[in-house]
Amino acid sequence: MTHIEATASSAMERLGRMGAATLRVALLCSLVALAGCLGKESDSDEPDIPAGELYNQGLKLMSEGKLRQANTRFGEVDKQHPYTEWARKALIMQAFTNYRLGKFDDCIESAKRYVALYPASPDAAYAQYMIGQSYFKxxxxxxxxQESTQRAIAAMQEVVERYPTSEYVDDAQKAIIFARDQLAGKEMQIGRYYLERREYTAAINRFKTVVTQYGNTRQVEEALYRLTSAYYAIGVVNEAQTAAAVLGHNFPDSTWYKDAYTLLESKGLSPSENKSSWISKAFQTVTGLGGGA
Structure with a gap:
């Protein structure tokens, strides 16, 4: 008879001598004890692998290009040996292998957990950078x-602000510039759509967003030209002239300025900046560049 069987048999004998009033309580206690025996016996059948051994297995598999298996090993370190130094190291490697596997959502989850658990770790900046890169991808x-674009900007901004001396700051700043240009491009795409449909007010609002919020992106030149065109179409000539003038003052060699100049010239007009215009004020505030005299 096994230890588990003996435990169950002894419990039944005791139950036979008890009154009905205590029967249910005694039975519950015996089942709890039995479950404990089962759990211990199961654990002894499959003992935990030492954390260092699991971690090194993961590194070896990764060096062999077996990223999925390596990822599983790193995950086992965290499961079997949570909150240890080995678990910390395995968690950052799990985020990395998830990224290499193209499992970007899993990478974000692992990296966010790492930053939350180990914010002061030397690898925290790298974990935050991987979050941004995963959104960026x-x-x-x-x-x-463009929700992923917004999240990429926010994550990379965290790298810049929280880890200003890290080696990932330069790449994070470049990623932010690219992502902001992407958001500006989205506004331009919608604005052009409205412009083609002659919904000029809706188009102007989109181009205005580019000038006021994304004035330091490459999209601003076209936005100023489109404002010239849209304002002229609705008869707001002074704003059309201002948009063209600001474009010419700051991007004199731009093909968009040449197009804006040609458009106004064909109507007997020329670029002329109104300093009180929102275009003049907003552009100077966003870009730090002044208009002409």
């Missing part, structure tokens, strides 16, 4: 929703 073209 999921940025769609400008015709689609």
């Amino acid at each position: 999921q940025i769609p073209d400008v015709t689609r929703d």
Whole structure:
């Protein structure tokens, strides 16, 4: 008879001598004890692998290009030996292998957990950078929703602000510039759509967003030209002239300025900046560049 069987048999004998009033309580206690025996016996059948051994297995598999198996090993370190130094190291490697496997959502989850658990770790900046990179890799073209772009900017901004001396700051700043240009491109795409449909007010609002919020992106030149065109179309000539003038003052060699100049000239007009215009004020505030005299 096994130890488990003996425990169950002894419990039944005791139950036979008890009154009905205590029967249910005694039975519950016996089942709890039995479950404990089962758990211990199961654990002894499958003992935990030492954390260092599991971690090194993961490194070896990764060096062999077996990223999925390596990822599993790193995950086992965290499961079997949570909140240990080995678990900390395994968690950052799990985030890395998820990224290499293209499992960007899993990478984000692992990296966010790492930053939350180990904010002062030397690898925290790298974990935050991987979050940004994972969102960055999921940025769609400008015709689609740009939620991932917004999240990429926010994550990379965290790298810049929380870890200003880290080696990832330069790359994070470049990623932010690219992502902001993407958001500006989305506004331009919608604005052009409205312009083609002659919904000029809606188009102007989109181009205004580019000038006021994304004035330091490459999209601003076209935005100023489109404002010239849209304002002229609705008869707000002074704003059309201001948009063209600001474009010419700051981007004199731009093909968009040449187009804006030609458009106004064909109507007997020329670029002329109104300093009180929102275009003049907003552009100077956003870009730090002044208009002409």
